[in-house]
Amino acid sequence: MIICTVLMSIFLYANKTEELAWPKGETFLTYLEKYNISLNLYYNLEKEDKELCAEIVAGSNYFQLLDEKGSLIQVLIPISEEMQLHIYKNNENIYKFKTLPIVYQEIEEILSIKINNSPYLDILKATNNKALADEVLRSFSNSLNFRYMRKGDNVVIKYKQKIRLGKYFGQAHIIGALIEIKGKKHYIFKNEKDTKYYDEKAKSLTNFFFRTPLSYTRISSKFTKKRWHPILKRYRAHLGVDYAAPRGRKIYAAANGRIIFRGRKGAYGNTIIIKHNNGLKTLYAHQSKFRSGLRVGSRVKKGKHIGYVGSTGLSSGPHLHLGLYKYGRAINPLKIIKITKNKLKGKSKKEFLRYTKRIINILKQSINNQALRVTKLERNSSSSNIDLNSVL
């Protein structure tokens, strides 16, 4: 009986790092409570860090190390592809909090395959990279019907992919891709300036247009993914844009969509999240109150009045914090809001075409090139026995 209990506890609380999915409904505060960590760890944080704690996404993978008794030694919780929250016990057994950049490697390579089954399955077979297969389908979804593809057609993709702890990590980043159907070539290219896909004539393939969601006084804080603060000697991030405006100023939906969250969200206070097409979501934080009559599930049109500017949650004055997410990843709203045309023009078109010419050559040369080697990581590779300190 005793042996059994001992074995059980070793099994349960072996001193090793676990990789877990953040449960739905769990917040930074409920997590602290679960491990009997003083909530002051949170309450003593600065405003920006508290906002980041509201960015934890259910389902994202985090790494946790417990001692034999089941108490927390340290944990790393991602809040974007770039940043993570680190809670750890210091030498005096006091819990500390830090925001840290996520350490990863990035590969850049070219995949060239002939269709045997379907683009999705063949990309998966060649690379084991689901994020890449998903992104290729998404990127061509507005310009190509994959049903017309036949055995022997060509797919060439120039892409970047992050790798963390021996696994693919985050979204696949397509630089350019060529799909050849019955000898006809179809291209897409990512324009780094606005993160949208265009064809070889600089015509946009992802038509999403956003409006500024209020009339504001000034932009009081811009988007930063990770920035080393030389005086504070720490990393800071701000995953949205802050628009200063008087309390009570109306807030409008930035684009057509459906409300998927309406309520309090940690340091963001009264928050509405709207889901749009193309894997996009917008988040409107710190509202004084919501417009009545709207609820989770309500469809809203671009420009629909949804709430009022306020200072709820953690906020030093009335403002709207606007977040924009693409497939769950925070992107800079100002990069997207500025764009109102679906074609590049003038200087930006010239620059883009010069850039794509080079990529087209690379893609064309890679058709039928069997010598290309791409990374193929084991699927479901186990992540136990990871030394957490090695990823800090």
Ligand SMILES: [Zn+2]
């Ligand atoms: Zn903000």
